[in-house]
Amino acid sequence: MQFQRETEALGQVAGRLSWDQETMMPRGSADQRSDERAAMETVLHQRRTDPRIAQWLSHIDESELDEAGRAQLRLIRRDYDRSAKIPADLAAAIARTVSRGHVIWAEARANDDFAAFAPVLAEILDLRRQEAQALAGGGDLYDALLDSYEPGAKGADLDAMFGALRPRLVALREAVLDKPQLPGLTQSFDEDGQMALTHVLAKTFGYDMTRGRVDKAVHPFSSGSGDDVRITTRTVPLDPFNCLYSTIHEVGHATYEQNVNAAYRLTPVGHGASMGVHESQSRIYENQLGRSRAFTGWLYGQMRDTFGDFGIADEDAFYGAVNRVKNGYIRTEADELQYNLHVLLRFDLERALVSGDLAPADLESAWNDRFAADFGFAVDKASNGVLQDVHWSAGLFGYFPTYTLGNVYAGCLYQALRKAVPDLDAQLGQGDTSQALAWLRSNLQCHGGLRSPRDLIADAAGMSPSEEPLLDYLEDKFSSLYDL
Incomplete structure (x- = not known):
């Protein structure tokens, strides 16, 4: 060894x-x-x-x-x-x-x-x-490339799963966008304040800063395992949520790596089981926990402590601002409801690239046509379209579908977590993530690559991976938020 x-x-x-x-x-x-x-x-x-x-x-x-x-x-x-x-x-x-x-x-x-x-x-x-x-x-x-990121997964199986996701996501999005848009943030937020709050959030979600660090990058990411796991974020003056929730997302990745059984360190099982499982951790941290009504109530107080009065009247309005659904170009900035539609676009395009059905020179026009069809408005510039993601420049063909697969896994895990921690909302309302994180650590993270991705999720969630819990969660959340 x-x-x-x-x-x-x-x-x-x-x-x-x-x-x-x-x-x-x-x-x-x-x-x-x-x-x-x-x-x-x-x-x-x-x-x-x-x-x-x-x-x-x-x-x-x-x-x-x-x-x-x-x-x-x-x-x-x-x-x-x-x-x-x-x-x-x-x-x-x-x-x-x-x-x-x-x-x-x-x-x-x-x-x-x-x-x-x-x-x-x-x-x-x-x-x-x-x-x-x-x-x-x-x-x-494509299956050969996909297997690098999600061992055992097949493009045809994911195509079927994503096909089941699309109709309910599109129907829910249309119903929500027919409603008046919820108020958002209107002022500028200084970079120092955003970065200070990222460190608070990183520690709140269990990131061990003695074995990690937070830096800035064009595209937020997590890197490393064991005793050296680093994350990056980015600041946008008019959108502090971009910074804060990117941080929570990357902390989900990072704590997974930090929490793998120390006996497995620097061995093949000393890493996350797959990118889909990895994404389940980042997304459940960011969304089901971090964007919940309970946790945003606590975060509202932290925001006021950091930035003073920033134009949001109360915790309910802040919850709406964090979760409001609006048209946008950027996957990493997309709301929970529309995020997976961004991923499905990329999944289809990269399959076409790998199969040879789409030439790289034609990718921008194919992207723009597909985006207009899926989202109902035109891409205004390449940085808001085909050039927004780092993945293809890094050769990561087969990576994109693991984002939505991670959301599906997160839906299954969250359903089990709520049963295991019945007073979860009360804890999150105090900024206390300890029991939620302990459940994820003991049921999933500590095992590293010990089991196959599907078996790991099935063992932790008590069910085979299915898109139904994610869809039910999204419909419940946004129907309530938008009074559908």
Whole structure:
């Protein structure tokens, strides 16, 4: 296991290079950083495909292992089998190109210039399709990429689940948007106050700041595991909720990693089970807990303490401001009700890209057409449309559907959590998340990658994953909020 622990440690170092690129790296360092990341990926690929791994695996008697040992063996074998199928030069080329592509994307986004990004997007897509072909062995290319983020998931199954989500989401959205819009915030909120409150919220939701830190980035994210788990957020003067709820969201990711059983650290089970399970934690923190009527009542007091009178009369009006449904372009800023519709758009488009049905050069027009059809108004600029997300510049094809899958998982978990903690609202009204977080920690987070994603959710929630609890939760919440 020492060999595996060293590989895991090097993977964490590689992740720190990415974190630095997003937060502190000088702009002029991009070319050198792409070479550094490629070099690190080459080393990691060599270790992950070391022929000794196959020999070691062949000498293990699985019947002598406990549950954790069997899980370690399963994940080591899976990683070895997948890595061995990918040529080393392809792995290095992907690392080098996505590092360069990220810089080009950031500049293109700042200039609202998709044409400047399209050529490198085509390069990244071609490399990822080569990877998918190596992994799929003649099977579905998108499934091969999806499996990297949600092991065992299939695009066709997600398509069916999302198809069941869409009609009720669209019907509820139409009913809500027919109602008068709830009042929102109207004044500017200073950056220092927002960042001070993010630290309060991070600690409120259990983030151990002795093993983490909060920085700013263009696109909020969480990075690392075990004793070094870092998060980022961003500030917007006229929209402090962007900062505050991005922070709560990323804390959900970060505390999951911090709360994995310490005995699993720097092993294959020492991480979250999948991106969908990871997203279930960030979304239940952000939405079912953080945007609840009870918790927003407490947060209203914190906002007044930080910013003084900011034009919202009382806790009920603040709850409405936090949860109001309105038209918007940006996925990360979307309300709970419409968020998944943003994800479904991306899921369909990236499947078309990977299959070859959509050319990268045509992506912007396809995005704009689909957005107008789904949301009823036109995209005004590329940074509000096809360039808003970092994922495709990073080559993360297959990642987007895990956001909605995470929401589905969160709906199942929240239903079980409310049964387990019957006075949850009273606790949240005092800013006390301890029992909710303890339930999530003991029923899900501590297990890391011990079980498959579906089994982990089923064990914690007491039911197989289903979209019904999420839809019921959304309909109950927004029907009450908008008096439907």
